[in-house]
Amino acid sequence: MSETQTPSSFQFFKVRRQDLITTVTCPPTLDFTAGKEFDLAVQRWLEHPGVLFVLDFDQVNRLDLVFIKSVGQFKAILDKQEAHLCTTGCSNPILRQITSEGLQGIFSPVRNVAEYMKNVSISFVASRVDPAFVDRFVDSTVKTIEIQANTPLKSGKFYKVETLLQTDLAVTVEIETEPFRGTVALCFPKQALLDIYFNMLGERYTSLEPPVCDCAAELLNIISGLSATALESTQKIVRKQPIPRIISSVELAERHHFRSRILVMPFFTESGTIHLEISTETYKEKSWTL
Numbered sequence: 001m002s003e004t005q006t007p008s009s010f011q012f013f014k015v016r017r018q019d020l021i022t023t024v025t026c027p028p029t030l031d032f033t034a035g036k037e038f039d040l041a042v043q044r045w046l047e048h049p050g051v052l053f054v055l056d057f058d059q060v061n062r063l064d065l066v067f068i069k070s071v072g073q074f075k076a077i078l079d080k081q082e083a084h085l086c087t088t089g090c091s092n093p094i095l096r097q098i099t100s101e102g103l104q105g106i107f108s109p110v111r112n113v114a115e116y117m118k119n120v121s122i123s124f125v126a127s128r129v130d131p132a133f134v135d136r137f138v139d140s141t142v143k144t145i146e147i148q149a150n151t152p153l154k155s156g157k158f159y160k161v162e163t164l165l166q167t168d169l170a171v172t173v174e175i176e177t178e179p180f181r182g183t184v185a186l187c188f189p190k191q192a193l194l195d196i197y198f199n200m201l202g203e204r205y206t207s208l209e210p211p212v213c214d215c216a217a218e219l220l221n222i223i224s225g226l227s228a229t230a231l232e233s234t235q236k237i238v239r240k241q242p243i244p245r246i247i248s249s250v251e252l253a254e255r256h257h258f259r260s261r262i263l264v265m266p267f268f269t270e271s272g273t274i275h276l277e278i279s280t281e282t283y284k285e286k287s288w289t290l
Contacts, residue, residue: 002153010037011037012027012033012034012037012038013025013026013037013041015041015045020050020052021050021052021053021054022045022050023053023146024041024054024056025056025058027059027060028060029062030059030060030062031066031067032064032066033061034067035064035066035067035069038071042074044290046077050083051084051085051122052084052085052117052122053085054087054088054113055071055085055086055088055107056087056088056089057087057088057109058088058089059089059213060090060091061091061094063098068106071085071106072106077107081095084116084122085106086107086108086109086110086113086116087110088110088113090107090109100222127160132231133227133231134263134265136226136227137223137227137276137278138155138265138276139227139230140226140227140230141153141186141267141276142225142267144222144223145274147199148222149199149219150199150200151195151196151269152269152270153267154267154268155266155267156265156266156267156268157265158264160260160262161264162262164262165264165277167187167188168185168188168189168193168245168248169187169193169208169216169247170185170186170188170247171216171244172184172185172220172247173220173224173244173245175224182279183278184220184224184276185275185277186220186277187273187274187275188207188272188274189274191271191272192271193212193215194212194271195207195269195270195271196219197211197212197215200215204262208248212218215253216245216246218255220244224244262277262278263277263279
């Protein structure tokens, strides 16, 4: 599995996402102020909770009631989603506090994550992506951009990456089908997208204005629709949101939630290379495939 740092605007908490495991490094003082930020962070984390949240208490020397309540509420939500939470790096005083106040059920303090995963039967295995699924998205991308956008494409070859590619704008759609779920992203360099927009609508922009970004989202909307239709006889594709998400700037680093396996197909145009990215998470009971 690959390790990736998730950029965030949090002041007190540092977040590291490793596929389905999220590690939260906590500040020394867990008081009312830290609790407020934790509550805001939880809203983002719960959009894609994964399997396990790890609170890293290595620096913690103060644990106030208000923060304990915040973690307790978070733990209750995770329990309903069959996700988990544990705490590592507790100092002896913090561990004594957790024990004496009966907070083991909230924080689940452990010496290491591997120990906790073994206790709750969490395991990971290597993922496999259905070639037919991938091929349909490739075919649909070529047809859509060449016909709808009047832009010739030359397909490259698929390859796997563990570090996200640099791009100027991405549009994504989350999908679910047997035996996996994941994200499909269409990534554009600025000039390639501007030229596609011009080829489609005859209007020339020099920057990625809202109409240009909406155009990118509509292209992926058509691509995913064509792919779903082509695959409907063998597998059902469920889109997890009604319209593609438009991503730019710092959020580009968060366009995939499961990053140990990202397949990339380059499409070459005269203005630059467009990339189709497919990341997947296979799941079955308590064995999650990455």
